[in-house]
Amino acid sequence: MEIIFALLSSVFASLTAILIKIGLAGINSNLATAIRTIIILIMSWIIVFYTNSIHSVNTLETIKNLSLKTIIFIVLSGFATGLSWLFYFKALQIGNVNKVVVIDKLSIVFTIILAAVFLNETLNIKIIIGVLLIAAGTLIITFQ
Template sequence: MWAIFAILSAVFAALTSILAKVGIDGVNSNLATALRTIVVLIMAWGMVFITNAQTGLGDISRKSWIFLILSGLATGASWLFYYRALQIGDASKVVVIDKLSVVLTLVLAYLFLHEDFTTKSLVGAVLITVGTLVMVWK
């Protein structure tokens, strides 16, 4: 089931890039990010209430609060940089460079989460990196 959700995530991420590129035309990228964030916030809290998940708010540990807040800050920074890059660059190139996050995640997961970094992981990371260079090379 996780793979279906991951595929849907990829589809909606692709739509996000195209819709955002059209939507930020003539709009300050920081303002566009803030507007997008409001929509995401409303949607996320809507899902919380639809699924009655708000009852678990008090059960969140201090460690989880800290890391969820840090994750939110990282997301915010990512979105701000992404929207600015998207505003001044080609969507096809910005998205490809943005997906280097896959390679960085593999490395960080190995270093900090002690997840396996196999030969397959290495080959995939190298292919993604080479693919990125090929896509953005002039």
């Protein structure tokens, strides 16, 4: 199932780039990011209520018993996401979608490297070759 969800994520991410590039005409990219964030917030809470997650005893207990470490890392992740979106929207506003999206997907390379450093995930030859190919492809598309 993770492959299906990842593919769906990829499709919607590509739609995001196209839709926001069209939507950024005549609006500040930071304001557009704020509006988008409100929509995501509303959508997230609708999903929580729709799936009845908020009324689950386990969910409420889990939230109540979150460790400081968990809270800190969720908050830091939120800041990283916010900064990513701000920079992404600004780049889309001033650049071509085909270059911005490709450069943005260098996050794959950075994530694999950071996962190896901080999460001790293994890097085998296939992963290293894949990372190098992604980086090379990014360079080819960006500097054509």
